[in-house]
Amino acid sequence: MTKSLLTLSWQILLADYVTAIAWSPNGSFLAVASAAGEVVLWQIRGKRLLTLRQQQGLSVDVIAFSADGQFLATGGQDGTVRIWQIVEDGAVLLTELENKRTWVDCLRWHPQRPELAFALGKYTQIWDGGLKAVVATINFEKSSVLDMAWHPSGNFLVLAGNQSLKVWKTKAWDDDPHLRDISGASGVIAFSLDGQYLASGNNDRTLLVWEWENLDPWQMQGFPGKVRHLAWSMKAPDSLPLLVSSSGKSMVAWVQAENGNWVAQPLDLHNGTITAIAFKPRSNLLASASEDGLVCLWKKAAHAAQVLEGVAAGFSTLAWSPQGNHLAAGGCGGEVLLWAENMTGKGDA
Numbered sequence: 001m002t003k004s005l006l007t008l009s010w011q012i013l014l015a016d017y018v019t020a021i022a023w024s025p026n027g028s029f030l031a032v033a034s035a036a037g038e039v040v041l042w043q044i045r046g047k048r049l050l051t052l053r054q055q056q057g058l059s060v061d062v063i064a065f066s067a068d069g070q071f072l073a074t075g076g077q078d079g080t081v082r083i084w085q086i087v088e089d090g091a092v093l094l095t096e097l098e099n100k101r102t103w104v105d106c107l108r109w110h111p112q113r114p115e116l117a118f119a120l121g122k123y124t125q126i127w128d129g130g131l132k133a134v135v136a137t138i139n140f141e142k143s144s145v146l147d148m149a150w151h152p153s154g155n156f157l158v159l160a161g162n163q164s165l166k167v168w169k170t171k172a173w174d175d176d177p178h179l180r181d182i183s184g185a186s187g188v189i190a191f192s193l194d195g196q197y198l199a200s201g202n203n204d205r206t207l208l209v210w211e212w213e214n215l216d217p218w219q220m221q222g223f224p225g226k227v228r229h230l231a232w233s234m235k236a237p238d239s240l241p242l243l244v245s246s247s248g249k250s251m252v253a254w255v256q257a258e259n260g261n262w263v264a265q266p267l268d269l270h271n272g273t274i275t276a277i278a279f280k281p282r283s284n285l286l287a288s289a290s291e292d293g294l295v296c297l298w299k300k301a302a303h304a305a306q307v308l309e310g311v312a313a314g315f316s317t318l319a320w321s322p323q324g325n326h327l328a329a330g331g332c333g334g335e336v337l338l339w340a341e342n343m344t345g346k347g348d349a
Helices: none
Strands: 006-013 018-023 029-034 039-043 048-053 060-065 071-076 080-087 090-098 107-109 115-120 123-128 133-139 147-150 156-160 162-169 178-191 197-202 206-211 218-221 229-232 242-247 250-256 262-267 274-279 286-290 295-299 303-308 315-320 326-331 335-341
Touching: 006 039, 006 303, 018 315, 018 326, 018 335, 029 060, 029 071, 029 326, 039 090, 048 090, 060 107, 071 107, 071 115, 080 115, 107 147, 115 147, 123 156, 147 178, 156 178, 178 206, 178 229, 197 229, 197 242, 218 262, 229 274, 242 274, 250 274, 286 315
Parallel strands: 018 060, 274 315
Antiparallel strands: 006 335, 018 029, 029 039, 039 048, 060 071, 071 080, 080 090, 107 115, 115 123, 123 133, 147 156, 156 162, 162 178, 178 197, 197 206, 206 218, 229 242, 242 250, 250 262, 274 286, 286 295, 295 303, 315 326, 326 335
16 A cells, blocks of 8 residues: 555534435535435535535435436435435425335436436335426335335336345336345345346345346355445446445455356455445445445455545445545544545556
């Protein structure tokens, strides 16, 4: 670990645990939510902090920008999905979709269109940004929806829950979903960048990986606990697939060899539960955040390249800017830290 890849450039302190952070597609805004119910927007170029929502005592748990950058959506403990319209100098509250007695902790925007899927217990609704209305409601039935993912093509929405993944075809919400059976409950799912692979981290301490057109998955097991986080490499699709999973304090990088088998490489450095992992866009540089108070950067998801500090009670989440020139992380004590790429430390990630 010789050259510093990132340098701290900005930080603030919110009232409570940072629950979620998200970047606008053009990298001009960083949105942050907290367990106190705060929602703030940091304007990168203007260096302005805008408060969209003051602390309310009920947590905001998920936050995301639409792919076209028009909208910002949040959900949380009060059951309300709030959608802001993004304007040049900030955001204006557009609508509030109230869902009493339901904790909204999972929402995802369509990868191309301003369409938002959000989970309400066993149900998921689709909100259309063009029509400014909910256009569909789908039912997982077996359990609450634990995670969801749009296929990168935008043609499918996958819901994860107990004993199965369910796949709906976009714009055919009334049709029966296709099923992918699992033995336990799937808590986290993620598509590879090219949509060729789908991974599911499960509560029974297994990891399943499917080729999208094949219903027979590879199964990895032997994890210390349930698999909580997944990250696919953001390298070009013509490179070999690379997947990183985390469970408890441990991370494993999975590389698919040319013979089709997946080879495991443990990544051991953290001494606390890992809370977030993410690859830098168009890169094999991995960032991992942990309750041990460290954010670690891993070159080629194999070798520790830099360790970032700055919080006392541990890190709760992180996210790269779409351009890859900034990394933001949130702390369990309300800290928000932003690091900028050190151009003198650039190298092959």
